[in-house]
Amino acid sequence: MQKKEILLLNRLEKNKPLLNTILMFLENKKGGIIIPFFISLPFFIAIIMLLFDFTQLINNKIKLSDALEQGALALTAENNAKNDTRNNELISAYINFYLGHRHQLTQYNNITVNYQQNPDRLYHTQLSQYHIDANIEQPTLFPFTSLLIDHDNFIIGGSAAAIKDVPAMDVVFVTDFSGSMEGDFHNPDDPEVLSKLDELKRIFFKIADDIYTANKDSTISFSPFSWGTKSADNKKCSLHFMPKEKNKIYPIPSNEIERNTEAHQEKYMIAITENIDYLATIENIGTNNEKIVIPLDHVHDELCLYSSNAYPISLAKDIDDLNVIKTMNEGGSTLVSSGIMQGADLLMDGVNHNKLMIILSDGHDYPTTAVVHDKTITSAKEVRVNVDISRQLVQHGMCKKIRETVGRIVFIGIGYNPSANHYINWAEDCVDTENFYLAMNTKELEDSIRSALVSDKVGTNTPVN
Numbered sequence: 001m002q003k004k005e006i007l008l009l010n011r012l013e014k015n016k017p018l019l020n021t022i023l024m025f026l027e028n029k030k031g032g033i034i035i036p037f038f039i040s041l042p043f044f045i046a047i048i049m050l051l052f053d054f055t056q057l058i059n060n061k062i063k064l065s066d067a068l069e070q071g072a073l074a075l076t077a078e079n080n081a082k083n084d085t086r087n088n089e090l091i092s093a094y095i096n097f098y099l100g101h102r103h104q105l106t107q108y109n110n111i112t113v114n115y116q117q118n119p120d121r122l123y124h125t126q127l128s129q130y131h132i133d134a135n136i137e138q139p140t141l142f143p144f145t146s147l148l149i150d151h152d153n154f155i156i157g158g159s160a161a162a163i164k165d166v167p168a169m170d171v172v173f174v175t176d177f178s179g180s181m182e183g184d185f186h187n188p189d190d191p192e193v194l195s196k197l198d199e200l201k202r203i204f205f206k207i208a209d210d211i212y213t214a215n216k217d218s219t220i221s222f223s224p225f226s227w228g229t230k231s232a233d234n235k236k237c238s239l240h241f242m243p244k245e246k247n248k249i250y251p252i253p254s255n256e257i258e259r260n261t262e263a264h265q266e267k268y269m270i271a272i273t274e275n276i277d278y279l280a281t282i283e284n285i286g287t288n289n290e291k292i293v294i295p296l297d298h299v300h301d302e303l304c305l306y307s308s309n310a311y312p313i314s315l316a317k318d319i320d321d322l323n324v325i326k327t328m329n330e331g332g333s334t335l336v337s338s339g340i341m342q343g344a345d346l347l348m349d350g351v352n353h354n355k356l357m358i359i360l361s362d363g364h365d366y367p368t369t370a371v372v373h374d375k376t377i378t379s380a381k382e383v384r385v386n387v388d389i390s391r392q393l394v395q396h397g398m399c400k401k402i403r404e405t406v407g408r409i410v411f412i413g414i415g416y417n418p419s420a421n422h423y424i425n426w427a428e429d430c431v432d433t434e435n436f437y438l439a440m441n442t443k444e445l446e447d448s449i450r451s452a453l454v455s456d457k458v459g460t461n462t463p464v465n
Contacts, residue, residue, distance in 0.1 A: 001276045001290070002328045004029025010166065016032060018421065022232055025248070027128065028091075030297065033336050036220045039243035039438070040115070040218050041050035048074035049141070052141055052413040053140050053141050053154075056138070056141060056265070057138065057154050057156065058349065059251035060099055060138050060156055061156050062398070063098045063099050064070065064095065064099065064134065064136065064156055064157075065099070065138075065158045065160065066098055066157040067091075067094045067095045067098035067099065067158075067219035068091070068094070068095075068132050068134060068158050068159065069097075069098070069160045069162075069169070069461050070094055070095035071090060071091040071093075071132060071160065071457055071460075072130050072131075072160045072162035072461060073162050073458050073460075073461065074090055074094065074130055074458075075087055075090060075091075075113065075130040075132075075162065075285060076128060076130060076163070076164035076305050076458055076459030077164075077454055077455055078090065078450065078461070079164070079210075079214050079448070079454075080129055080210060082115050082213065083115065083210060085107040086450075087113040087115075087130075088111050088113065090226045091111050091113065092111065095134065095136065096446035098138070098464075101113065103185075106438060111132065111133070111134045112132070112133045112134070113130060113132050114130070114131040114132075115129070115306055116129045116131075116367055127163055127164070127165055127166075127460075128163070128164050128165075128166045128214065128221065128459070129161065129162070129163045130161065130162050130163075130459075131159070131160075131464070132159060132160045132161070133157070133158075133159050134157070134158055134159075135154070135155055135156065135157045136156050136157075136455055137153040137155055137156075138153060138154045138155075139152060139153050139154075140152060140153065140154065140155055140242060140374060142267070142359070143152060147456060154430055156163045159464045160464060160465050161463070162459045162460060162461050162462060162463065163459050163462050164458070164459025164460070165204075165459060166214050166215050166352070167215065167221075167330040167352070167353065167354050168215045168217035168218045168352045168423060169218050169351045169352050169355065169356060170217070170218070170219045170221070170315065170347055170351075170354070170355045170356070170358075170407075171209075171211065171219070171220055171221070171355070171356045171358065171453070172220075172222070172223055172343040172346050172347050172349030172356075172357050172358070173204065173220070173221070173222055173343075173358050173360060174223045174225065174336075174339040174340055174342075174343040174357060174358065174359045174360065175200070175222065175223065175224050175225070175228055176224075176225065176334065176336070176339070176360060176361040176362055176414070177197070177225060177305060177308050177310045177328070177329075177330045177331065177340070178225075178226045178227070178330060178331070178332050178333055178334040178362075178363065178366075179226075179330055179332060179333075179347075180196075180330075180334070180362055180363050180389075181195065181196045181197040181200075181362055181414075182195050182196075182197065182330050183195060183196055183362070183415075184196070184240045184443065185199045185415060185441070185442060185445075186197075186440070186441040187199060187441065187442040187443075189445050190442075195330075196362055196414055196415060197329075197330050197401060198446065199442045199445065200360060200414070200441075201325060201326060201428070203442065203446045204449075205265070205319070205322070205326075205455070206446070207222045207324075207446070207449055207450065208220055208319055208322060209319055212318065212454070214432040216317075217352065218352065219315040219316060219317055219350055220313075220315075220316045220322060220350065221312070221313060221314050221315055221316065221343070221345055221347065221350075222313040222316070222322065222325060223312050223337030223339050223340075223342045224305060224308070224311070224312065224328065224339065225305070225334075225335065225336070225338045225342065225345035226302070226303070226304065226305045226307075226308060226330075226331060226333055226334065226335070227269070227302055227304070227332055227334060227335040227366075228272075228299075228303050228304035228305070228307045228332075228335055228336070228338045228428065229305065229312065229338045229339060229341075230296055230304045230306075230311060230312075231293075231296075231311070231312075232308070232311050232312050232314070233311075233315075234242035234296070234311050235296055236293050236294065236295060236296055236349070237292075237293070237294040237295070237296050237298075237299045237306075238291065238292075238293055238304075239272065239291055239292040239293070239294075239304070239338060239341075239429035240275075240281075240291045240292075240338070240340070240341035240342045240345055241281045241292050241324045241338075241341065241389070242273075242276070242283075242284050242289065242292075243275050243277065243291070243292050244253075244276070244277045245275060246274050246290070248271075249268070249271045249272060249275055249294060250294065262298050263371070263373045264369075265300035265302050265303065265370075266372075266373060267369035267373055268294075268300055268303060268341040269303070269367070269370045269387045270370050270372065270385060270387060272387075272389075272440065273385075273386070273387045273388075273389055276292075276389065276392075277290070278393060278396045279396060280394050281341070281393065281396075282393070282396050282397055282398055282401050283401075285344050285345075285346075285398070285401050285402060285405060285406070286344050286345060286402075286405050286406055286465060287343070287345075288345075288379065289328075291388065301332070302332045302333045303332065303333070304332075305332055306330055306331070306332065307331030308328065308329050308330055308332060309326075309327070309328055309329055309333035310329070310330075311328075312342060313325070314346050314348060315346070315349060315350055315372075316354065332364055333366050333367065334361070334365050334366045335365055335389060335390060336359065336361050336365055336390050337365075337389055337390035337393045337394070337398065338389075339359070339391075340359060340398065340402070340409075341398075342395075343359075344357070344358050344402050344406050345435060347406050347407060348405075353413055354407070354409025355406055355408070356407055356408050356410065356452070356453070357402065357407060357408070357409045357410065357412045358405070358410045358412065358452050358453075359409065359410065359412065359426075359448060360412050360414060360449075361412075361414065362413070362416060363416055364412040364416075364423055364424075365388070365390050365423065365424070367387065367390045368386065368387060368391075368423060369384045369386055369387060369388075370385060370387045371383065371384055372384070372385055376386065382405050388423070390423075390424055391424050394424055394429050394430055398430075399429070399430035399431065408435065409430065409431045409435060409453070410434065410435045410436075410437070410452040411426045411427070411430065411431045411436050411437070412438075412439055412445070412448045412452070413426075413436075413437070413438050413439065414439050415439070415440060415444060417438055435452070437452065
């Protein structure tokens, strides 16, 4: 026997216990299962990974469907019509809420909101319909899934639709045109600084267009004010307060006060304040009963929009009827209640059932006291009296009466906090907290106005065609 063969036999003899063990392991049925198990284990793991990923896919598709359905209802509530930017923001917010932030909208087909209207002229309503399509990319949980589908993300699609009847409405914008509206107002989307009034006009026309788009039977009225209001013909200081005695104010009981002096202003303020019958004013809200009227060329520049070319606009049915607002300028002191009372009368002339008053002001009433100018007063110390007309009207129930007989009231403070004023807390004493907004920049101002216009009624989901 050769030497190599002898060495091989010796090795086999030494490894015989190991070979016997392997043979015994293979002959054992329980032990023999382990080898095919280890061979098939990667396939089982792959199947489990796929199950996890596809379970996530199905779950997220359900969540996306829920998000789009709720988002469609939200669109009917806000009813922004064809405002694609706002509509997409709203739907994106619902998707993020339901699915978290692990997804991303695809660059090819993200969110599409289609808006349609079907008019019902008999009932002065529009049927607003929103149809939403959205695709999102959802990352896979495991790398193996990515290798299998040749992509790192699943693309999940969904659709939803909702419909709502939008009744025609009459809305009046009671707008502060006092001199302080010339102040700067911050726009986070534009480095160019514009005045509060210019920014308000820009936002106003965007929203007015949406109001008419939502329902062509809606009307918009405009009630500008300073310390008082004036007639549409620009000839009269027209204060919508009931007088105690007709014609007592004009001419003011003095021929010795030079026009456009501070004394002239205070004399008129005191005369107007003392001649208001507050209870009769509240009772006559929304009527055409004769109010306090003074020739405009006899009042002080700070009163009744004398130094402004602004005037009221009643029940405009088209955006073209409002274009004159673009050229209106500010000027004068502030008396919010004068704009409110005029706005109530404008609203009452409308025929639509839904009525809304939006009050927009950037400051408190000013002044609220005035010096008495009377030569019969011998005291060296000046005598001041209250000219707090707005507070008197609020305390006598002006806001409650308007809500009961006219419609809903909303107050939006532009760049200041009206509730912090001890003179009048508009949130608690007039409009209620749910109808009270603060706007410290242009975005907040637009959002506040849009929120004020939101109807309490929400639409209903419909099948997707």
